[in-house]
Amino acid sequence: MEQDDIYLTKLQDYYADNSVLPPYSTIMSLLGFKSKSAVAALVARLKLAQFLESTPEKRLKPGKRFFERAIFDSVRAGMPHPAGDNRNDTITIDEYLVNQPSRTVLVNVKGDSMIDAGIMDGDTVVVEKRNMANIGEMVIAIVENEFTLKTLGKEKDGYVLIPANKAYPVIRPKGSLEIFGVVVGQFRKYK
Numbered sequence: 001m002e003q004d005d006i007y008l009t010k011l012q013d014y015y016a017d018n019s020v021l022p023p024y025s026t027i028m029s030l031l032g033f034k035s036k037s038a039v040a041a042l043v044a045r046l047k048l049a050q051f052l053e054s055t056p057e058k059r060l061k062p063g064k065r066f067f068e069r070a071i072f073d074s075v076r077a078g079m080p081h082p083a084g085d086n087r088n089d090t091i092t093i094d095e096y097l098v099n100q101p102s103r104t105v106l107v108n109v110k111g112d113s114m115i116d117a118g119i120m121d122g123d124t125v126v127v128e129k130r131n132m133a134n135i136g137e138m139v140i141a142i143v144e145n146e147f148t149l150k151t152l153g154k155e156k157d158g159y160v161l162i163p164a165n166k167a168y169p170v171i172r173p174k175g176s177l178e179i180f181g182v183v184v185g186q187f188r189k190y191k
Contacts, residue, residue: 007031007042008051012066021052021060067092097185103129105181107140107149114138114149117164119186125149126185131178138183143173147180 010030014022022030024039033039043060046052053063068090098104109123117138119125125140133139139152141161150161150171161171 001045004042004045004049008046011046011052015062015066021062023059065090065092067094069093093187097126097187099184100128103181104184105129109149109186113163113165113168115165117151119149119164120188123186123188125183126187127181128184129181131180133179133182140180140183142176142178142180143171144175149183152179 011021011027014026014030024036024043027033027039027042028036031039031042033042043052047054047063050063050065052066053061055061069092071089071091094101105127107125107127109119109125110121112121119138125138127140133152135152135154137152139150139161141148141150141152143161148161148171150163153160153162153170155172157172159173159177161173161177163170
């Protein structure tokens with residue numbers, strides 16, 4: 001039981017490589033168990049802790065907590081401070097960034113018009129689909145049948161879309177302006 005965290009990470013790595021959880025026989029060899037009953041006991045503990053679930057066909061699938069990641073206390077971006085294993089809590093990325101799964105989509109960013117807002121070419125933004133937004137919110141908008149990522153603003157003549165890069169002009173739609181969704185988060189993967 002004290003090694004369940006290690007076993008779970010091996011199952012998470014297997015899932016990352018194969019997009020499926022292994023059958024009991026593969027878990028037995030993957031974790032070095034000598035019997036399927038040891039696998040069954042581990043699976044039962046991981047189900048109880050909500051890391052694993054079973055499909056109607058009795059196959060294993062990730063549970064509610066399977067994608068949880070540890071949150072460490074903090075790291076200074078300035079001067080170094082003593083290192084330690086200061087885990088405070090756990091969180092899943094979805095739990096942190098997604099409030100309404102049925103209305104949330106991920107959008108890959110192309111271009112550099114929002115770099116001063118910290119959004120770079122190749123980033124992925126988390127967008128909550130809705131057709132209304134508040135002034136100052138970052139939105140995915142549709143202008144003249146084209147998508148764009150900008151901050152919603154308002155001038156005396158109407159709504160505008162404001163870039164976060166001085167090399168780009170403010171967009172003042174002459175026709176329709178439709179809000180596709182509001183940006184609620186972003187992420188990027190470093191190479």
